[in-house]
Amino acid sequence: MSINSIIGQHMFIGISGHALTKDEKQFIVENNIGGICLFGRNVADPKQVRDLCAEIQSLRFQQADKAPLFIGIDMEGGRVHRLKAPFTIWPPLRRLGELDAPTASFHFANRMGQELKAVGINLDFAPCVDIFTNSANTVIGDRSISDDPEKVARHASALVRGYIKADIITCAKHFPGHGNTIVDSHYDLPVENLDLERLESLELIPFKKTFKSRVDMVMTSHIKFPKIDPDWPVTLSEIFIKKIIREECRYRGLVITDDLGMKAMSAHFGVEEIPVRALKAGAELLLYCNEPEVPPQAVEAILGAVAQGSLDKAELEATHRKILDFKKIKISHPDPLPLEEAIKIIGSPDNLKVATAIANGVMPEGLLPE
Secondary structure, eight states, X not given: OOHHHHHHTTEEEEOSSSSOOHHHHHHHHHTTOOEEEEOGGGOSSHHHHHHHHHHXXXXXXXXXXXXXXXXXXXXXXXXXXXXXTTSOOOOOHHHHHHHTOHHHHHHHHHHHHHHHHHHTOOEEOXXXXXOOOOTTOTTTGGGSSOSOHHHHHHHHHHHHHHHHHTTOBOEEEEETOOTTOOSOTTTSOOBOOOOHHXXXXXXXXXXXXXXXXXXXXXXXXXXXXXXXXXXOOGGXXXXXXXXXXXXXXXXXXXXXXXXXXXXXXXXXXOTTHHHHHHHHHTOOBEEEOSOTTHHHHHHHHHHHHHHHTSSOHHHHHHHHHHHHXXXXXXXXXXXXXXXXXXXXXXXXXXXXXXXXXHHTTOOOTTOOOO
16 A cells, blocks of 8 residues: 555545536546545535536446445534525524434434435534633524533533434534634634633543544644643644543544644644654544645655655554444445435425424424434
């Protein structure tokens, strides 16, 4: 296995439109890219999304690993909702906290997950388990279940179980918690003056609960906590990833970065420095959402770091095996359903009833216990 192929399996990239371009196909195949992240720009209607996912997965047969690709999307409900009608439109997570019925949260995720799976999406960058501790925080707002850590933990666990039951890979975000920030990390680097004792007593509670619920991935936030790591934001911090996530929380799933193209990263660190430092800190999957010129630069930077010995090739080989083992278990059926079957699931009357009831603050009728 070439070092290029090993590096590529660690990477997620965004794509430009409703179908893959020739250059995108070539880059994904030649570099053995591990995952694709879909956005609103990639979504038109169920048939188009299904065809795009089928096209993406077909590339695995030309790749070095022949492994299914992660196909991820941000589908939280509310403001963060990439799939539009006729997919079911789900309310924000805040409605689940207000309803406070974990059974409803389980079905919320399970039914949303079934619609994702039908068109070939196998990973949801959800749930958002940030606690809404700062009322001035418009970045998170109603994306948060509640300002009560125990309530967030209870519902986050139900959401994780619901997605897993639908055969969707889950991702708790944004570790160790984005609920207290004012600065939006899309535009600059938030700095939080909180210590580890505070995080342990509040922000980390729902993350630990999702870890026990076997959440598949955890996404790091681009936030700097100088009292915990004076040098690096979470995504680039060995203290946060290796010490807190791995040692203290004993988390064994995959660690993925938030988008490395966000200004919290790119305005403060070099394009070549970011991926190398993230891998060195312990991240296993690198997320690049928007700038198509950056992933090739990241691959070159990682190649250079391995050649110079500043990144351990053996460690990359080990995480490469971990990713492939994970995919073998978690993406056993990578291809989308036939369109006629998918259409029966997408925006089904039952799903619409559940979503409408939750949006209106009413417990949906007839939900079976988990």
